[in-house]
Amino acid sequence: MTISRLIVREIIHRKLNFGLGLLSVAVAVGCLAGSLTLVKLHDARVRTILEQKKLETEQIMQVMEDDVKRAMRKLGFNIVILPKDQNLSDWYADDYGARYMPEQYIDRLAQSEIVTVEHLVPRLRQKVKWPETKWAVILEGTSDEAVNPSVQSQELVLDTVPRGKIVLGNEVHQGLGLNVGDRIRFMGREFVVRECRRELGTEEDITVSVNLRDAQELLGKRGLINEILAVECRTAWANLPKIRAEIVRILPDTQVIEKASNVLAKMHAYLRVEDEGKAAIERERENMARLKTTRMRFASVLGALVMFICVVWITFLAAGNVRGRRSEIGILRTLGFRSREILYIFLSRATAMGLFGGFLGFLAGGFIANNWLRSVGESSHWWMFNFKLLGLSVFVAVAITMAASWVPAIRAARLDPAVALREE
Incomplete structure (x- = not known):
């Protein structure tokens, strides 16, 4: 039996353990993907609002400027x-x-x-x-x-x-x-x-x-x-x-x-409205920037907390998986499997968990964020084609599972087969 088939059969046999780890990774990555999706959609919404305000201000300015020019051209x-x-x-x-x-x-x-x-x-x-x-x-x-x-x-x-x-x-x-x-x-x-x-x-x-x-x-x-x-x-x-x-x-x-003159009064009114319009746009931009900073800070704290819990949970699951397979590890070692091959088996399992969990977390986080924005009248499906975010989600997920599984995998690779079989 090849190592790849052995990994697949082990995942199927201990699907609850693998599923719980997969779920925890998906939750952690979902928080990350959802937060980044919300931030991106927030930026897009801010740009739209500022462009609309700028366009409205320019239209008002154009009307007032035309009014001033007409007054001036009439011997003003x-x-x-x-x-x-x-x-x-x-x-x-x-x-x-x-x-x-x-x-x-x-x-x-x-x-x-x-x-x-x-x-x-x-x-x-x-x-x-x-x-x-x-x-x-x-x-x-x-x-x-x-x-x-x-x-x-x-x-x-x-x-x-x-x-x-x-x-x-x-x-x-x-x-x-x-x-x-x-x-x-x-x-x-x-x-x-x-x-x-x-x-x-x-x-x-x-x-x-x-x-x-x-x-x-x-x-x-x-x-x-x-x-x-x-x-x-x-x-x-x-x-x-x-x-x-x-x-x-x-x-x-x-x-x-x-x-x-009336023309001069119109002129000064035009300049005041122009300055106030620019100031209003700048205030809106500053408010949006502060809101973004607050959301990013909250997302960072929440994401770090969720990822820490995820690492602890996956470490616990990986350690339990190693304990439950001590006799299997002992048999594999007596059959000629070397320590690095045992290490490869456990880390490959962690990698598979990270790959699938990262992809599921990306879909779940983006979907939930998009639905939340749809409830307030803002929605966009661009996140489904954000391959950079997908790559980041998968990378973070694999990093989490590898980091959480590293110590249990090392312990499994160093396990003495004689001790493992004697305990069994």
């Missing part, structure tokens, strides 16, 4: 460039400046390829007395096109005023009874009313808007402006120091202020 200027010697107290009080700068500053900014602003529009504003009506109004001259120095610039919607046309504030056209298409004389020149603005409750109600060239001619300020309106680039939102540094570097004789 929030950066004003003024001459350096302009007194800001006077500018805030009068809403126009008494100092001027060359219109060529626009070209210098455009040629510099500045990246912190998207649109630049020159403007000339001054309070004047309307000779024909004796009224004091604010004359505003605005360019009919915007300069886009940034490569990220998008089309800007401007309330342009062609040459020879005039736009009247609510108080002006209501007081004079004017309508669109009427002809009027303003500071000695004839204009056609292009638009009559609705009431805003601001200085715009007493503002008269014409083309920049017409305003320069009426005021005798050819080639001069007193304001440059700008829109911040997306990369520089709410970063006024960066914008100011870049503009002043190009135009040393200017100063930059940020004008509060």
Whole structure:
């Protein structure tokens, strides 16, 4: 009879002992495989949750960014460039400046390829007395096109005023009874009313808007402006120091202020929501990491305890198996079996127990973990194809059975056949 057949027949003959050892190995390896499966599924679930939150945040950010950009494109200027010697107290009080700068500053900014602003529009504003009506109004001259120095610039919607046309504030056209298409004389020149603005409750109600060239001619300020309106680039939102540094570097004789507006409020709200969204995702990631650490610690303690009990139990079973086979060992030794062959028989039995127990433990642990996750709405069958986990399970199982059976197998190999047969 070959050694292999002898091992198989012994397993069949003492199937209870082998089955109990197999069960204990399967339980130990099942704890290991189940814990690792839960951790893997936990990681997959965390990635899914974080990706969903990131996608939701990006969608919200995109909607808000589009809203801000739409508001900006509708003349939502929030950066004003003024001459350096302009007194800001006077500018805030009068809403126009008494100092001027060359219109060529626009070209210098455009040629510099500045990246912190998207649109630049020159403007000339001054309070004047309307000779024909004796009224004091604010004359505003605005360019009919915007300069886009940034490569990220998008089309800007401007309330342009062609040459020879005039736009009247609510108080002006209501007081004079004017309508669109009427002809009027303003500071000695004839204009056609292009638009009559609705009431805003601001200085715009007493503002008269014409083309920049017409305003320069009426005021005798050819080639001069007193304001440059700008829109911040997306990369520089709410970063006024960066914008100011870049503009002043190009135009040393200017100063930059940020004008509060609904657009600016939306911009800051966008940045707050963006920061809060990123912080929420980071908090979620940290919470998931702490949860994973807690689970790993619990799984480690539980796995170590179960494996220790398993080793003790299999050692006890292996020792009992050796005691029950003392006469058989004595007979095998008298038939010519050497110590190493006896050792091989017992360790082969332990190896078979580890192989089958590891495979069963892998299936049981993965199945139980997957069913538990299914009960809470999460499930995945990827674990069945995780050959690395299968290999680890079998390796650990064989290591457990070999370690637990080593001492009893050595004792069996060293057993004196004469002593064994005499006791029998």
